[in-house]
Amino acid sequence: MKKIKVTLENIRENIKNFYDEKLWHFITLNGVALEDSKTEIQWIFSKYEAMDNIVVYYAEIQQDDIVPSIVDMIPSAIISQREIVDMFGIKVEGSDKGLYLDADSTQMPLSGCSL
Amino acid sequence: MKQTINIPLGSQHISLLEPVRFKFECENEKIIGVDSDVGFVHRGVERACTTKFKFDAVGYVVARVCGLCAITHSLSYTVAVEKLLDGEVTSKAKYLRILLLELDRIHSHMLCLSHTCENAGFEAMFMQIMGDRELIMEIQELLTGNRVQFDFISIGGVNRDLSSENAKLILEKLKLVREKVLSYMDEFTSNWSLSLKFKGVGVLTLDEAYRFNAIGPLARASGLKIDVRNEIDYLPFNEIGYEMQTHTDGDINARNILRLREILNSIDMCENVINGLPDGEIFTKIKGKPKGESIVRFEAPRGELMYYIKGNGKPILERVRIKTPTFACIPAFSHIFVGQDYADAPAILASFDPCLSCTAK
Numbered sequence: 001m002k003k004i005k006v007t008l009e010n011i012r013e014n015i016k017n018f019y020d021e022k023l024w025h026f027i028t029l030n031g032v033a034l035e036d037s038k039t040e041i042q043w044i045f046s047k048y049e050a051m052d053n054i055v056v057y058y059a060e061i062q063q064d065d066i067v068p069s070i071v072d073m074i075p076s077a078i079i080s081q082r083e084i085v086d087m088f089g090i091k092v093e094g095s096d097k098g099l100y101l102d103a104d105s106t107q108m109p110l111s112g113c114s115l
Numbered sequence: 116m117k118q119t120i121n122i123p124l125g126s127q128h129i130s131l132l133e134p135v136r137f138k139f140e141c142e143n144e145k146i147i148g149v150d151s152d153v154g155f156v157h158r159g160v161e162r163a164c165t166t167k168f169k170f171d172a173v174g175y176v177v178a179r180v181c182g183l184c185a186i187t188h189s190l191s192y193t194v195a196v197e198k199l200l201d202g203e204v205t206s207k208a209k210y211l212r213i214l215l216l217e218l219d220r221i222h223s224h225m226l227c228l229s230h231t232c233e234n235a236g237f238e239a240m241f242m243q244i245m246g247d248r249e250l251i252m253e254i255q256e257l258l259t260g261n262r263v264q265f266d267f268i269s270i271g272g273v274n275r276d277l278s279s280e281n282a283k284l285i286l287e288k289l290k291l292v293r294e295k296v297l298s299y300m301d302e303f304t305s306n307w308s309l310s311l312k313f314k315g316v317g318v319l320t321l322d323e324a325y326r327f328n329a330i331g332p333l334a335r336a337s338g339l340k341i342d343v344r345n346e347i348d349y350l351p352f353n354e355i356g357y358e359m360q361t362h363t364d365g366d367i368n369a370r371n372i373l374r375l376r377e378i379l380n381s382i383d384m385c386e387n388v389i390n391g392l393p394d395g396e397i398f399t400k401i402k403g404k405p406k407g408e409s410i411v412r413f414e415a416p417r418g419e420l421m422y423y424i425k426g427n428g429k430p431i432l433e434r435v436r437i438k439t440p441t442f443a444c445i446p447a448f449s450h451i452f453v454g455q456d457y458a459d460a461p462a463i464l465a466s467f468d469p470c471l472s473c474t475a476k
Binding site for chain 2: 025026031042044050051052053054056074075076078080083087099100101110
């Protein structure tokens, strides 16, 4: 697993330069609660037909940061963007709350704020 | 201006025994827009794994995520932990893990094919496949002691050995299953209800499969060569005769035929595992507590299953992330429906083989 640190300002540019849909498979978006109510957001990719070749772009964010959407580049990312909005209570551009929780729920089950 | 109507499919629907709802915007019979809702039964398994259970019990918790691919879940988690603990299991344990993994695939594919028959109005075939599927359930019971929840995989190996009497019985049952599956292949290629009716319906092209990151039989039926068994070396799939199956048509019929071919390949693999089972122990003691991050993927019956775990050297993990195949394919599902007739929607949905138990983990 190769991890590459990015910021919210340059994640879109990084993925735009990296992602070729015929070479790389987008697995999912992941969140990991960190200390001080921070969250690590991970964009996870694997290479088609390559042995265990996984690349993870990651950024540390504060609870009130807005994560840029990558749905215009990777349409399938919408479902995992909506999942981390629900589970971590963070904001992702263009991704509404309400996939698993009620749209007006104040819960954020996996956020560092609630652990 | 044309008038459109909204028609819901689910969350309770006669053609689908899972709590998912698709809301179709239709213009006459054509679907022109789709909205999906998959969040009816979310169970909070990921949070439970990092708050209620120690890492060595989590493998048994995640097996409860899904009754159909319980082995794939517990195996993915277990291998992720073993990677962090630098643990190596014996060849015999690896072979037995493959055996259960492929049996999961066989009975899950048979379930999907039976539902496809049901949606085609072919009730007799539905009953026949469900009846024949019992043979696989019996094999699983012989191997693990249970028909559904197995608790067969543990950190360091597997919990039960295969006796020579059971090996002989299993080979006999697998031979019978192969004959049954070959007869299904005839039906699915020659019977109008199961072949022509489903040709050109619910098509996902290769380009769309790439664009929507399709996985599993859905992707391979469109010609996309993605199968995690081809991209990992935790288990020796190539030693025991794994061959990637693909199709090019991308429609319901292609998905059915692909699943039948995969069942036949899985039967080959199971037979090769039993005939070539190495000697040795089935369990190795692995000590320590997980520290660091690990990502492990396995090919579940519906496609790529991913586990991410993060440990800090304590008994309770910091994070367990489960990415299930159906969840990842929801955007592709929604895309495929657009342009199709509403009347075909139940059959298209059944051909996706969705698992909402996995999705709402």
